[in-house]
Amino acid sequence: MLKSNILFIINPISGGKEKHTIPALIDVHLDHAKFNANFSFTSYMGHAAELAEEAANKNFDVIVAVGGDGTINEIASKVSSLGKILGIIPFGSGNGLARALHIPMNAIKAIQIINQLNVQRIDAGTLNGKYFFNMAGIGFDARISAAFAGNKTRGLKGYITLGLKEVKSYQPEHYELEIDGVKYERDAFMLSIANSTQYGNNVHISPKSLLGDGLLEVCIVKPVSLYKLPLLAYEMLNSKTHRSNLVEIISGRRISIIRKKENSVHIDGEPFFMGKNIEIAVVPGALKVITSMK
Numbered sequence: 001m002l003k004s005n006i007l008f009i010i011n012p013i014s015g016g017k018e019k020h021t022i023p024a025l026i027d028v029h030l031d032h033a034k035f036n037a038n039f040s041f042t043s044y045m046g047h048a049a050e051l052a053e054e055a056a057n058k059n060f061d062v063i064v065a066v067g068g069d070g071t072i073n074e075i076a077s078k079v080s081s082l083g084k085i086l087g088i089i090p091f092g093s094g095n096g097l098a099r100a101l102h103i104p105m106n107a108i109k110a111i112q113i114i115n116q117l118n119v120q121r122i123d124a125g126t127l128n129g130k131y132f133f134n135m136a137g138i139g140f141d142a143r144i145s146a147a148f149a150g151n152k153t154r155g156l157k158g159y160i161t162l163g164l165k166e167v168k169s170y171q172p173e174h175y176e177l178e179i180d181g182v183k184y185e186r187d188a189f190m191l192s193i194a195n196s197t198q199y200g201n202n203v204h205i206s207p208k209s210l211l212g213d214g215l216l217e218v219c220i221v222k223p224v225s226l227y228k229l230p231l232l233a234y235e236m237l238n239s240k241t242h243r244s245n246l247v248e249i250i251s252g253r254r255i256s257i258i259r260k261k262e263n264s265v266h267i268d269g270e271p272f273f274m275g276k277n278i279e280i281a282v283v284p285g286a287l288k289v290i291t292s293m294k
Helices: 022-029 047-057 069-082 094-099 107-116 140-149 156-168 227-238
Strands: 002-009 035-041 064-066 084-091 119-127 130-132 136-139 174-181 182-190 190-194 199-200 216-221 245-253 255-261 263-267 270-274 277-290
Touching: 002 022, 002 047, 022 035, 022 107, 035 047, 047 064, 047 069, 064 069, 064 270, 069 094, 069 130, 069 270, 069 277, 084 094, 084 107, 094 199, 107 190, 107 277, 130 263, 140 156, 140 190, 140 263, 140 270, 174 245, 182 216
Parallel strands: 002 035, 002 064, 064 084, 084 277
Antiparallel strands: 119 130, 119 277, 136 190, 136 263, 174 182, 174 255, 190 216, 216 245, 255 277, 263 270
16 A cells, blocks of 8 residues: 655644644654655745645645644645645644634644545635635734734734734724625624634634535624623624624625725735735635545
8 A cells, every 4th residue: 555645844833832742743643554754844934835835746645734724724725726635733823724624623633633534625715816714804803813913922812812902992994895796885893704614712703604515604793892792702602693683694606895995804814915905706625635524
C-alpha cells in the first residue's frame, strides 16, 4: 500500500498556544503505515500559503493546518486550487471551521481523525476574489478583527475584552444589498456571510447553514442597543438566531453589497481593507477536507 505524503504547517502564535511539542505529538499518534510526515513552521503572514503551494507542487497529497481559521484559510485557498486534501488540527482562538466539521479540539483526537482519512467536499465563498471557508464579515466584527490583529493578548479572553471596549463607540451603517437578484436596503450592526453555522467557540450566527449545500447565508445583525447585547449573545450561544428579532438571515449564491465608505472586512477572521463595493459568491464543492463526519 502506497503511503501518502503529508505536510503539517504549524502556526506558532495562533490562539496564543505553545506548539513546539506538536511534531513529537504527531510522530507518536500519526499512522505511519499510511503517511510520510513532514513539518514546517510559519514565520510571517502569508507564509502558510507559500508553504502549502510549495508542498502541493512537490507531490504532497495531504496538507494539514495546525492553527486557527486564518491559518486554515491561507492553506485551504492553495489546497483547493491545486486539488489536494486539507487536514486540520485546531489551535486557534475560535476554531469555527474545525468545530463545524466536528473535528475534536484535543490535538491527539484530531490526529486520529486524520488517520481515518475520511474526505468530504465542502463549499467555499469568495469575497472580492478572496476565498473564505467559514465566515466573512462587514461591520462590527470586521472592526474587531482589524483591532485584534494588532493586539498582544491572543486567545478568546483578548477577543472578548477588545469587543467590549469597541462596542461602546461603534455606530451601525447603511447597506444596499442584492442577493440572487433581489434588492434590499438595511441598517446593520454587522453583516456576516456564513458558510458554516458559527464564528467559533460555539457562537452560532447561522444555525441552519450547511457546508455543502451550495448556498451562503447573509446574516444581518440589526442595530442593537447595549442592553440587548446579552440577549443576542444568548441566542448565538444557544443556536437560536434563525428565530431572533435581532437577526435577519437570507440565503443566496451571489451577493452584492454597497456601503457608504471603504473600510475593513474580515475573511475567516483575518482583516482586509476594501472599497465600498463587495462582491460575494459561493463555490460549490471547492475544498476536499478530512472530517469526522460520515
